[in-house]
Amino acid sequence: MSLFRGLFVRPDATRGTTPVEARKSLAGMFHRLAAGGPRAGLLAPAQVVGTAGWTYSVPAVPMLLARGAADGVVLAGNDGALPVPTDPAPATGSRIDIVYAIHHDVDQADVDSAMVVAVAIGIPSGTPVAPSIPAGAMELARATVPSTASNTLGATISQTAPYTGLAGADIVAPFGLSAFATRIPDPPDGLRVYSTTEAVTYVRSGGTWVPAFRAVRPFADVIAEAPQSMANGTETEMTYASAVENVGGMWSDAVGVRGRLTASVAGIYEVTYTSSFAAPSTAAGSRIVVVRKNGATHRSWAPNSIVSGQAASEVYTFPMRLAAGDYISVNQYQSSGAALNTHNQSYPRLSAVLIG
Secondary structure, eight states: OOOOOOTTOOOOSSOOOOHHHHHHHHHTTBOBOTTSSBOOEESSOOOOEEOSSSEEEEOSEEEEEEEEGGGEEEEEEESSOEEEEOOOOOSSSEEEEEEEEEEOOGGGTOSOOOEEEEEEEOOOBSSOOOOOOOTTOEEEEEEEEETTOSSGGGSEEEEOOOBOOBTTSOEEESSOGGGHHHHSOSOOTTOEEEETTTTEEEEEETTEEEEEEESSOOEEEEEOOSOOEEOTTEEEEOOOSEEEEEETSOOOOSTTOTTOEEOSSOEEEEEEEEOOBOOOSSOOSOEEEEEEETTEEEEEEOOSOOOTTOOBOOEEEEEEEEOTTOEEEEEEEEOSSSOEEOOSSSOOEEEEEEOO
């Protein structure tokens, strides 16, 4: 362990700041890995895309490159769309291309000290394997190129670049929590990442990602607009005609899913349901409300009482923990002895809002 000279210090009789010392000083301005080394990555959202030829297009983006803790960091990037050439499609099978960035350094036995963005081209196969990239390079994207592709627009491109940011500031990530494991690797506790796709700030705590702040809380409130018939002795899924609120796109009026509210982000939701049973001609049988999560029964209730000639409508509120993509639906059951409608003045209504 030794001290190293800082940036922009005039040489004395012995020496001034070396390039490595300058890079080490620069590294102190950016986030670090839990293991202690510099966190390489993009400093702004960017996507590698295909083109009408055999090149990939890398947009203007600043990036932080690192070969390890002993070498500090290189702050580099490009200031405009950069075409990066690759080979035409293979004759058979498919291959994997990796688009990467690296800053050469003659002090580390490189042929020059150029900033380079290039493509590592894999071997075609029926089950292609990703090629390796040079030591110290940072992967930006990888593409699967099938034999049928006529240009890189025909390749399937996955954005794989890691992200970083200034120490003490949130890392801005254009992807959701599911991608953090590979694109925000080795996170120390206390690291904060803002997901632009989820509008959520996550903080690393106790070895896991915890939501710290949500700019937008998913919220849906949907209602039926006409009576719905319920067959005797069987459950009937309630469907809805319109949304009073639909923040986060939790509800869709597409056929087959009109009875569902789908969680756009993981968390605890407060769910409220207003049941609706028309006035029966007899008090016989039972009335049951069944809440389902992903089609499986989550909980159920029976209205307090059934009175002949009197409609029944009750409000139920309860919490539900949902993963992103989980959906809520509600079935109503009645066994009055004949088909029964929902009430024509108090239609079924379902709402859910993220609370934590």
